[in-house]
Amino acid sequence: MDHFLYRDGVLHAEDVPVPEIAAAVGTPFYCYSAATLTRHFALFDEALDGMDHLVCFAMKANSNLAVVKLLGELGAGVDVVSGGEYARARAADIPGERIVFSGVGKTRAEMRQALEGGIRQINVESEPELRALSEVAASMGVEAPVAMRVNPDVDAGTHEKIATGRKEDKFGIPIARARDVYAEAALLPGIRVVGIDVHIGSQLTEIAPFEAAYGKVAELTRMLRADGHEITRLDLGGGLGIPYTRSNEAPPLPREYGEAIRRTVGDLGCEIEIEPGRLIAGNAGLLVSEVIYRKEGDGRSFLILDAAMNDLVRPAMYGAWHDIVPVIEAAPGVEAAEIDIVGPVCESGDTFAKARPMPPVEPGELVAFRSAGAYGAVMASEYNSRPLVPEVLVQGDQFAVIRARPTFDEMLARDSIPEWL
Structure with missing residues (x-):
């Protein structure tokens, strides 16, 4: 609507x-319509009602300061993927504890920017990035809150250029290697593991790929906890599609998406983060x-x-x-x-x-x-x-x-x- x-x-x-x-x-x-932005944010927030959660707007969809500030005043967090987006989030009065930093190529300068300015978590995408973040955080005398982005090898069935969860895509750590990477993270100075991150693509029009990915995340959560890691937060990404035409079949509603989250990871006692962008804006x-x-x-x-x-x-x-x-x-x-x-x-x-x-x-x-x-x-x-x-x-x-x-x-x-x- x-x-x-x-x-x-x-x-x-x-x-x-x-x-x-x-x-x-x-x-x-x-x-842009303020009423539509408000309504769409509310649909996601209501879909996770009763669960400890934060809806983080994916700023790459629309980074205008007024749009971000409007959503922030509604209680939204923000998912950023560059130092420029981080600066925009802070300029729009989003507090650091509601900013998640994603992206496959964070520079050391961007890591320092986030750690100095305040950050909810940094979603780490590779072992080299994890080690670089450790060096930066340790040099600053701080701990970086981290969620590892895992690649679940799930085909989202979306456009080739916006699929992100297959093993051939550039995003995340192969889920089969996740336990080894978490073990390394536990030993690195300046790193505090808080959770798991996953994101499989954009403009998804079916719930099944989400459930497949989240089922793998649930299994990994149990394994990591058995290994002694404290997993308290699951960042489940975004990607729910929108109807670009008035006549095509409607994608799933945020309510259905929320039900899928409850079915797959709702029993783990984790705080849930989601990062919708397209469906909000x-x-x-x-x-x-x-x-x-x-x-x-x-x-x-x-x-x-x-x-x-x-x-x-x-x-x-x-x-x-x-x-x-x-x-x-x-x-x-x-x-x-x-x-x-x-x-x-x-x-x-x-x-x-x-x-x-x-x-x-x-x-x-x-x-x-x-x-x-x-x-x-x-x-x-x-x-x-x-x-x-x-x-x-x-x-x-x-x-x-x-x-x-x-x-x-x-x-x-x-x-x-x-x-x-």
């Missing part, structure tokens, strides 16, 4: 007409764009927008689908016709949809990409020297720009020309 609905034929973001925002900030722009956002031209090709028609692949790379990168709808609702009975929807970037890959049925939309009119709140703005670039698009947050009948569009002068000022040129 989201809070982007037509009223009197005009698409609204909560109580604000989308054309009103477009007139104020220009196009293209991202628009995805359907909470739109990308709004203006039509520049309609172009008739040889047997094909094109709708050319002012948004491009640098603004929303998912279709070009993953072949991802986004529903694209006119901001002014088509009149009843108007027939849709197939058209290619493309951007102005000089790449054939700058194509959002091919042969997409659309009602007539003319130059100067607005269209909206649904389900664009996750992995949209965070993956954007300035390719072709196109400015990053602004981000807007709506709450009820008010809206605010939460990241402004840079001017060309601001973009150019970041470059410098050597004196000898």
Whole structure:
């Protein structure tokens, strides 16, 4: 569910007409709904009701300070994967005890940054990382709270580029080697083992892969406890998918996900952490764009927008689908016709949809990409020297720009020309 609905034929973001925002900030722009973000966080929190738990928003899905602060005020923790994301989390007033640091390539500088600024735990992905963290923590005279990320060799059945739990993927320690790694961790200075971490991928549309992975984590927990390790926390990752189209089969609900957690690890007495990102933010956002031209090709028609692949790379990168709808609702009975929807970037890959049925939309009119709140703005670039698009947050009948569009002068000022040129 989201809070982007037509009223009197005009698409609204909560109580604000989308054309009103477009007139104020220009196009293209991202628009987020505070009510949708709040509701989606609450669904995960309620799904684990009665269990000791923390819902950590996966900031890689949407790292805007206003979005992170809104979720933090609801009680969310944050899962970060870089020093920059850690800095953003702290700038959004997320306390260190609610920040989990993940990622396969943490540098020593990032480890020190987290240990100095405060951290709930560091999810360690390899033996070399574990040893480096030990050296950093010991040099600082502190203990690093650690959960080892294990790779359970479970195929999540998702897109090749976002699967993370198979043995051929770069993530985590093979689960068969986990006991040896935990034994080493127990002997290293500066390391305090607190739990186990697992994450098998993103945009999962079935519960079975989660249950398979969590069943292996439960078995490992019992073995590690028998070995004398104190396992008090299970970080179960995220990855629950969202419906990118209105017509496809709906992925499992957070409630069903919570039931799977109870079935598999609920009897272990561990604190549960989960790291949803896409399901919290995805359907909470739109990308709004203006039509520049309609172009008739040889047997094909094109709708050319002012948004491009640098603004929303998912279709070009993953072949991802986004529903694209006119901001002014088509009149009843108007027939849709197939058209290619493309951007102005000089790449054939700058194509959002091919042969997409659309009602007539003319130059100067607005269209909206649904389900664009996750992995949209965070993956954007300035390719072709196109400015990053602004981000807007709506709450009820008010809206605010939460990241402004840079001017060309601001973009150019970041470059410098050597004196000898």
